[in-house]
Amino acid sequence: MPAAAKARWLALLIIALGALALGAAYTFKPPAQKKPQVSAKPVVQTLPLTLADYPLTIRSQGTVQPRNSTTLVTEVAGEVIHIASVFEAGGLFKRGDVLLRIDPHDYQVAVQQAEAALAGAKARLAEELGKAEVARREWASLIKQGRKPTDLALRKPYVDQAKAAVDSAQADLAAAERKLARTQIRAPYDGMVQNRQADLGQYVNLGTALGQVFATDSAEVRLPIADQQLPFLYSSAQHSVAHQQAVNLSAQFGAQSVSWPARIVRSEATVDERNRMHYLVARIDDPYNLRANSTAPALKVGSFVQAAISGEPLTQVYRLPRSLLHGDNQLLVADRDDRLQQRTLTLLRSTGQYIYFRSGTEPGDRAIQTALELPVPGTALQVNPATQQATP
Template identity: 35%
Template sequence: MAKKLVRFFAPLLVVGGGIGIFMVLHATKPEPEKSSEKARPVSVYTATAERRPLTLEVSTQGEVRPRTELDIVSQVSGRIIEVSPEFTEGGLISAGETLLRIEDVDYRLATHEAEAGVAEAQVGLEQALADADVARKQLRNEPDASALALKKPQVAQARARLAAAEASLEQARLNLERTRISLPFNGRFTSTRADRGQFVSAGTVIGHAFATDVVEIRLPLADAQLASLDLPIGYSAPAGSGLPVTFSARVAGEPQQWRGRLTRLDAAIDPGSRTLYGLAEVHSPYDENVSDKGMPLAVGLFVEATITGRRLSDATVIPAAGLRAGDTVYLIASDGTLDIRQVNVLQRNAEQAVIREGLEGGEKIVISAIRNPIQGMAIVGIDDDATALATNH
């Protein structure tokens, strides 16, 4: 019986003893030392918000295209008997220069035939006028004489025949002139589809060319970029004016630049991209307005464009690293704490941001990263330093 009691109470005594020892140890444990030091402020790199005059610039891009381009079409039929050496891809076009000449024997014969028809019609008109004069004299005492008796319809018919003959002669001369194919502008060929000895019919496309007097570049513009230009939708510049534009591209392994002007804005927003397109022009891109390295602004080239926008007399400018997501900036308040502020951004690019509202000149902007930023947290600024900023980036 005693053994059974020992087996029953022994585990209970062990558990009770353990609990008692734990309670004694817990009651006698030493109190942890409490530190009176405050949280260490976070060190950040800063830059000063500047207020200064500024000319806004808008960066975009587009493809160079000719303002005038067309298919060269033969207006008469015949065999090609002469071809200009420049009638080839890339060939130079001079206004009025003969590019192709079609055999004109048939058209010269048609011109001679039309001239003979005019001479015959003139004789017929003279005869009709003479007959009318005789009839008028014979019937001068007949007040009721009819127009037919006075030969008036015959004269009208003779005049109509002469007019028709003269029109035929004019058409014959025009067809003869059209055997010589030329263009009214200076330009370049992009393709040719005819050669000497080939027979072409009226309406046959024999080549494609574009004018080199002016090239155009369509430039997409977002709403914020439109604000930087300060131009209305549907803007059209007076002749010879417009906002200055600098175009740049890498050609022949070297950076090239050209100058042009923004002359108009579309009157409607593109429904697919929700952007507005502007049109820039460059005059004489193949001779006068080449790049500083002598490279022409070639059709088909994709270029970067920098448009000079409006002039601000007093703008607040901060480094691009100081503008955070959601158009917010981190500032160091006068009491050394973090101030997270919403601002109204007028323009931003890879280098700087221009603030419209919400920021004053001289305020310290945080340009380095902050882990878990909290309004009012303690921070200490390190004056803006180019090396530190580069390291941070």
């Protein structure tokens, strides 16, 4: 057979074998896998809306101030001859303790002079009473004869004058003794020295400031409260802002946060014209831990503290994270038909973390947690089954 014919038959054989191979591959190929259809509905996570009661805390802040603070001043003039060791900044004292003494010699002399004057007045009164008795006896026989003596004849004006002199001398003695007592500056209550302004050997005049002291039995903090927060502190039973409300005061001591219990004792009667704030006053008992066996640090006067006031609880309200709120109090929800809706809420209270409300939603609504780029009301949603729960 010629070579050209062999080549043609070889080519035809190769083509036939290739065709058979392609046919077999097509016949025995595995079936194509169908891709799952992707839903066009946005998948969202939701939070249930459940009515519940929530305790309420009002936040404020303020500076610790002494409940009683006194500037000690002199009521007599003289040289300072003694200063108590506790009469220094931070010194503790008891009521009645002598903190400072002024030279008493001039006032002791004044007391002696007043005592002498009183003794002389009493002697003159005794003399006049004796003379009046003599006059009364002399007039006794004349009265029987029908003659009537005058008050002057009975020496009554002289007796009254002598009695008045005694009263005046007694008053002068009391004034002298009072001035002598004022040479000793005594503590008006249990407390602590804030500062001292007088020194040993100093001559002080009437009204000279000697130092500042304050009571340690309790301290107070003025807490500013905004208008919108007052209703949550209103007591329907007292028909006013509730007194004796519990307050937790806290401050940072290094890396440690320390708290002290306090209570609301009064509300101030005016509104601050500068910031339109109302002020409540919280009282802390024994801020320096002088009576109680406590390991907590002393709450010193002048400390800045944060305050958490226990308000009236919110009853049967919804609570959601504040981050779910959009625009002008707008909330995105999945309705009972799993469609996107936008609800306008009427907020009862809003904090940095939560919002509280009672109205604005409808039965079956669930709050949407998932961020949606273009929320269009009425859009069908695929709600994550793990978070589905309708409003009761």
